[in-house]
Amino acid sequence: xxxxxxxxxxxxRRGVAVTRVRHTLGRVLIALARSIAIFVPVFLVATFxxxxxxxxxxxxxxxxxxxxEATPEAIHRVESQWGLDRPFLVQYWDWFSGVLHGQLGASxxxxxxxxxxxxxxxxxxxxxxxxxxxxxxxxxxxxxxVAALRRTTWVDRAITGFVTLISVMPAFxxxxxxxxxxxxxxxxxxxxxxxxxxxxxxxxxxHITLPAIALSFDVxxxxxxxxxGSLLAAYRENYVTGxxxxxxxxxxxxxxHVLRNGIGPALATLGLKFPALVGAxxxxxxxxxxxxxxxxxxxxxxxxxxxxxxxxxxxxIVLVVLFNLIVNLVLARVTPASxxxx
Numbered sequence: 001x002x003x004x005x006x007x008x009x010x011x012x013r014r015g016v017a018v019t020r021v022r023h024t025l026g027r028v029l030i031a032l033a034r035s036i037a038i039f040v041p042v043f044l045v046a047t048f049x050x051x052x053x054x055x056x057x058x059x060x061x062x063x064x065x066x067x068x069e070a071t072p073e074a075i076h077r078v079e080s081q082w083g084l085d086r087p088f089l090v091q092y093w094d095w096f097s098g099v100l101h102g103q104l105g106a107s108x109x110x111x112x113x114x115x116x117x118x119x120x121x122x123x124x125x126x127x128x129x130x131x132x133x134x135x136x137x138x139x140x141x142x143x144x145x146v147a148a149l150r151r152t153t154w155v156d157r158a159i160t161g162f163v164t165l166i167s168v169m170p171a172f173x174x175x176x177x178x179x180x181x182x183x184x185x186x187x188x189x190x191x192x193x194x195x196x197x198x199x200x201x202x203x204x205x206x207h208i209t210l211p212a213i214a215l216s217f218d219v220x221x222x223x224x225x226x227x228x229g230s231l232l233a234a235y236r237e238n239y240v241t242g243x244x245x246x247x248x249x250x251x252x253x254x255x256x257h258v259l260r261n262g263i264g265p266a267l268a269t270l271g272l273k274f275p276a277l278v279g280a281x282x283x284x285x286x287x288x289x290x291x292x293x294x295x296x297x298x299x300x301x302x303x304x305x306x307x308x309x310x311x312x313x314x315x316x317i318v319l320v321v322l323f324n325l326i327v328n329l330v331l332a333r334v335t336p337a338s339x340x341x342x
Contacts, residue, residue: 035325043317047099050313051092054306060084061108082108095310104311109303114311117296122278122315124194125285125293127204129277131212133270136219143220144227144266149254151232159224167221172283175214179287182210192289211288215277222273227266234262267331271324278319 062078079085083094098105104114147159183191189210197204234240235258243253282294293312300308 032325032329035321035328039321039325042321046317047096047314048092050310050317051095052088054310055088059304059306099314104314105307107300107308108305109308114308117308118293118311118315121291121293121296123196124290125278125281127194127197128208128211128215128281128284128290128292129274131205131208132215132277133219133274135212135216136273137223137270139216140220140223141227141266144224145231145259147224147228148231148235148262156228160228163221163224166217167225169217171214171217171281172287174217175211175284175287178210178214194290211281211284211290214284214287215281219270219273219277222269223266226269227263230262230265231258234258237261264331267327271320271327274323275316275319278316 060075060079061082061084062075076085083091095105102115104118106112107114107117143159143163147156150156179191182188190207194207195203239261240253240257243257278293281292282298284290285292285295293315297309297312300312
């Protein structure tokens with residue numbers, strides 16, 4: 001081999017590496033642009049509908065503050081103080097401008113800043129939901145992978161039966177059992193309450209572990225089932241057959257060909273799981289004595305606090321869109337099938 005050829009080989013490898021980086025970056029940017037193009041109109045329509053619900057509800061801060069026996073003059077005075085006597089579009093634009101600046105208005109019940117109230121509850125719910133998602137992804141990934149690799153064996157049937165069982169167990173039932181066993185019986189974890197992470201990682205983890213486990217069962221089941229099915233489908237593809245014919249090892253075939261193409265559907269299911277964990281945990285929060293986002297939403301709805309409910313809906317919309325954006329970006333980077341819109 002000549003000196004020129006030896007010198008040209010590293011240059012070719014660098015060129016191939018640069019091309020791959022550019023190709024990956026292009027996929028990520030395309031996924032980001034698509035997500036943003038979807039987010040903007042969805043957010044505009046959703047916020048408009050959310051605000052319009054207040055007018056359709058017929059609720060008023062005067063009814064909450066003054067009671068049902070309030071005079072029309074008193075009701076008009078209170079509504080004027082809240083700016084409810086202005087045209088609908090003017091009210092909407094003022095509220096939407098505040099939303100863009102992170103201001104969700106004031107509570108009808110106590111006049112407190114809704115952004116602050118939601119922030120306090122969201123800290124609790126995000127901590128529990130994030131930990132539940134981590135547990136669900138890790139356990140579900142292991143179970144789904146083992147079931148696919150041991151397909152049609154007793155291991156596969158046992159995992160499938162276990163996943164089916166936990167998928168039908170309500171989170172509040174699991175939570176009660178966990179409290180009875182690990183908090184009351186064994187005294188391993190606290191039974192209720194929450195301690196922020198800034199006050200200590202150990203106490204923080206101790207207080208969110210049981211509620212996170214209770215909420216993770218549904219994630220474990222969905223991830224395991226989706227991953228098992230997609231991996232089995234990937235094993236039947238022609239590119240896997242070609243890899244076997246070329247003599248590639250079973251580990252390389254699984255990691256390079258099967259897993260990268262089969263992980264997409266399992267990742268896609270997480271797009272709605274995380275926001276659902278944050279917003280649908282009200283019963284679990286009651287069991288574990290947590291003042292979280294779901295409990296705040298429930299209390300606001302029962303009190304007829306429309307601005308608080310509107311704030312909850314806006315934050316929920318943002319959470320759904322942002323987490324789906326993250327999932328899309330991960331799909332664009334990890335799985336080749338994302339180029340084809342998976």
